[in-house]
Amino acid sequence: MIQQLQQLLSSIPDIDAWRITERRIQGQEMFFVRRDVDMQRSKDVRRTFLTVYRDFQEDGKKYRGSVAVQIHPSYSSEDIRALIEQSLDSARYVRNQHYPLVEPGPKVAEMPRSSLASRSLEEWLGPLAQTIYAQEDCEEARINSAELFLNRIDTRIVNSLGLDLSYPSYSGYVELIVEEDGKGEAGGVELYREMSFSEFELELLAAEVRDQLRYCGDRAVAGSTPHLKRFPVLLTGDPVPDFFEYYLTQSEAQSVYSGISTANVGESIQGEGIAGDRLTLTLEPFLKNSPASAPVDVDGFALKRTQIIDEGRLERYWGPLRFCHYLGVPPTGTIGNVAVTPGSKSLEELRRGPHLEVVYFSDFVTEPLTGDFGGEIRLAYYTDPNGKRRPVTGGSVSGNVRDVQSQMYLSRETRSRARFQGPLSVLLPEISVSGAAST
């Protein structure tokens, strides 16, 4: 397909530049209800994306218009030619400040070989399913259903400047529903968990499933979250990466270019008078077991480990070549993984004193523009003023990153989970905790 496209592109006048990104995805999927295989699926698809660029000048200023389209494998040469010509015509009205494409450069870093590469995807389905279901041997809860997805993705990026890169990657995903049938007053509860990975890490996977089963058992006997008004909240596990999304948006080149972020390099991005832990955030192209790991970004820009925030101070903006070019700063490319340096206190220290430790939200959301965050509590552990800790459910927490950032503490214990490596927990000073009316 790429060769056919290149030939066609070379025969069409008025194209100033182009880029092709092609992904062939081979996948195996297995769906379980309880311990029965409900359905098996496989796929073999090729997705080819073409961006055509057209340069023009107005009032002495250079512009670069572009249109991005998908070229389906079943398109005929005539279909493709017509689509390119239409896209080129449309690109004349996409009036963007000029920017360069990625030039071919030195050899990019090699994608680390995944352990999933040692067998066919079909052969991994069995060990994956067996590892998950082997953890069911507990009293707390059981597995209601599971969906397993394994993909091998072969990516190739080619552009009109001679760039030609390719790399393989693996992407695994499990959706797991665990349930408890009526031990507590709630009369049966469930918890939902999604797990993304790119390696077969048996112990890690097993531990995630065991945690999930234990949490579900706790949810079954959880009482109602008391109305605590303003109270210290410890976020643990899945909500933690979402909390840091605010800093990614504030430091992103596109946010700064558009004016929605006013963060300045060299200044504190964590506010003034920091009494808690100072934030250090690094973007990592290669994070073990992350499906977002890649040697290059979608433009073909070679990625390398890049520190964005050091001890609360913004070191540099990050983003694709285009927006970094607009700002006149060195490009970093779009890097898919985030690493946050652990904090000064152990989890045991963070758990001292009355607090609410939330491990499961219905849907925890941090609004990356304003810093507002919050969610309804599905499972939390309430430590009262007497030091007694008990599971609770219902109610909600809400706050704003800017109001808590100077007094937040990050745990020394870390967790590595799809696209994120960093503290397991974040302690926030007193934020709003609304109690549950009922369960």
Add this chain to the structure above:
Amino acid sequence: MNVPLSAYLAEIKQPLKRLVEILAKDFPYVSILSTDSTGMRYSVRKRAIDARQSDWCERGSVIRVFDGRRYLEYSFNELDPESLNEIEPLAGTIRERFRRSSAVGGQLPFGVPELPQISEQPLSETWQGTVEMLPESVPAEQIIGRLSRIKDRAFGLSEHLVEIEVRFEHMRVSKMFVSPKRELEQSYIWAQGYLIPVLRRGETIREMFASYSGLKGTELIEEMEAGLEETMNTGVQLLDAERIEPGEYEVILSPKMAGLLAHESFGHGVEMDMFVKGRAKAAEYLGKAVASPLVSLRDGARAAEHTGSYWFDDEGAPGGDTLVIEEGIFKTGISDLLSAQRLGTPPTGNGKRESFERKAYARMTNTFFAGGTDTLEDMVASIRNGYLLEQFISGMEDPKNWGIQGQVLYARKIRDGKLTGKLVSPLLMFGYVPEVLGAISMVSREVQRFGSGMCGKGYKEYVKNSAGGPYIKTKMRLG
């Protein structure tokens, strides 16, 4: 005008019928869903324009077979009409793929239940939607020009505006379903648009959004043009919004918020693949009261003409019109074909896939509360201390435990029967589904529907649908 059918699907129809015939010699049931959906997305911001094909575009096929015990599927897209001249080798490759899948599944220490075989009545239909003007025939210059003028006008409306995204997206959805007994084709158009201004005053920054959608073409841009001023006014008001004091309040849900409630409470909660898994609490309430007698709720691809509409679903079942709740009584759920087979219930035409690459699940289509007899004015007048919840950000279902959570962009404060003109933002609404639906005490007449954005099942399988309702008065926890 009628939306044209896909020429590509017409070209591959006969070869695919032949493929089904060949595979039917080996498998008791075979079907193929092929898609050819195309469209564009235009986005105009203060200093950037983006034009690209919509992420909803797809062209490919999924074959489903029944091997005597269970169902297997294979999704692929490298199927050009020329390769279909040699159909036997293709059938052989597909047969071998299914044989390998069967072998892998059979070797595992898990049960393989004997599932019922799909039984279809013969059906051959072609359906074309209608639209004022095909959006693909409108030049990019015109669309980008109109969106740019909306953007420019916005900057004239407030000195606090920092950035605005004006986005318009259109899709022509074309699908074909072939099985030994069915030949179905459909083509229709939907469009959606967004106004997303970002405003700043001092340290306060707020993002507002308004969305527009329907089985429409570029005529939707006129609605965006007309809605700009109100969107900007609300955005400016958001700069003065306060945080809410958490607690239980009397609330009025706008038609958009009522749609969210319908969607998250008795939409996801009655998807019947959840009944098969034992994940739906609703299964225990069939024929029982689950809501105030003022509440009736429908779902169906043919229950309304909106972005959740289609003629047949992704399993070849005709779209339906299902009365889910009638005057407070839970009547029936919504079902995909395979769940219906297992539960012994009639399929309701709700089997939907994110694309040909994904599995079909029981999904919502157009889901909405029916209208009542009250007025918004009477509702406001009846509240001493409460809120009018107008715009949501997102929601999350909890089918087993009947919790409901909604992230709300803003609500209008009501005191002593009057709107105070003050906003609270952002806020969470949450509650226990039977309590929230049971507390519905007033329902206005006019039903509005909204179909922008997308709906996931959990955190994946994103599909298009619509939701809505009239203004509804109930009680909810806000935080």
